[in-house]
């Protein structure tokens with residue numbers, strides 16, 4: 062074995078010993094409530110395909126038509142020659158859907174966060190993030206080299222303290238004359254990916270206005286699911302037009318693939334000029350854009366409405382049985398926090414024995430010692446399937462009565 066491989070092998074052993082080893086499981090079926098792994102069919106509670114659109118005929122047809130008309134690949138970055146019509150159509154429908162002046166699509170939500178944050182702020186600026194923001198925001202915050210400050214999850218007092226500190230850093234006495242003021246950017250999620258709880262967006266908006274900061278909200282787990290027009294939690298809370306940068310993904314409730322930024326025309330023009338993950342990357346396949354466009358139309362349709370009602374009914378059914386840390390908030394994501402990594406892995410394995418697939422989420426996705434099952438529901442689940450899940454969880458609750466965040470009512 063090469064010394065290179067020996068070193069990596071040793072590092073992998075350490076990962077394994079910590080109960081943190083991960084491996085891919087090949088799935089031989091489309092995304093859906095049933096999925097096939099190694100010849101066995103599992104009831105799937107792991108997907109972010111909240112509205113059951115990933116395998117929807119309307120999305121598949123749109124993707125196929127785009128392949129037929131525009132081919133399989135985009136050929137280049139959008140700025141070189143790959144700015145195919147399906148991306149423009151998507152961005153028009155996205156801006157209309159979100160009620161913003163303009164929109165820009167990226168190859169992934171991850172790329173949207175990295176490109177946008179590093180374009181907007183730099184080493185002389187300040188970025189303030191919620192402790193539980195997604196890895197893409199953490200990575201972007203490091204990459205942009207701004208001073209990073211983290212506030213406790215949804216802790217408005219701590220956020221305000223940091224904003225006061227940032228204001229001092231902005232005061233004329235603190236800096237060299239003629240030096241520009243640091244920009245201050247706050248970033249939070251609206252619905253949190255691993256906890257399924259919600260940010261107090263109205264209060265955060267009030268704070269950022271009070272202190273003259275900018276706000277970026279990642280609606281990855283809320284787009285298509287909240288608000289009268291399904292724009293997200295910002296719409297539901299009536300603050301969409303007070304948020305400078307609205308981010309999301311096309312790969313979760315919208316069932317396709319890609320990321321987006323919505324906001325003012327000038328923001329989008331700026332990103333086209335400065336977002337490196339947009340500029341220096343081949344455009345996504347046109348089929349992905351076409352599928353996302355079809356998904357937005359579907360979300361707004363009566364069928365979209367009834368799918369959302371289905372999802373909400375399933376969430377209510379699950380929450381009526383499980384008392385969770387955040388059950389006050391209605392979301393498709395329900396964590397069952399078990400603490401130790403090995404516990405979460407063992408419970409997930411026991412569920413798989415019963416042909417139920419629920420992922421064990423561990424460090425580094427969540428903090429050490431807060432390993433959990435992450436149950437996600439979709440519009441395609443039936444009430445009977447939710448009951449089956451709850452019954453299969455019974456032994457877990459008996460064995461770990463202290464599993465803090467969720468217990469049988």
Ligand SMILES: *Cc1c(COP(=O)(O)O)cnc(C)c1O
Nearest residue numbers: 169170171195254281310312319
């Ligand atoms: C999934 C996710 C992303 C990344 O989006 P992709 O399109 O999957 O790259 C960003 N933020 C949050 C909160 C997410 O859950």
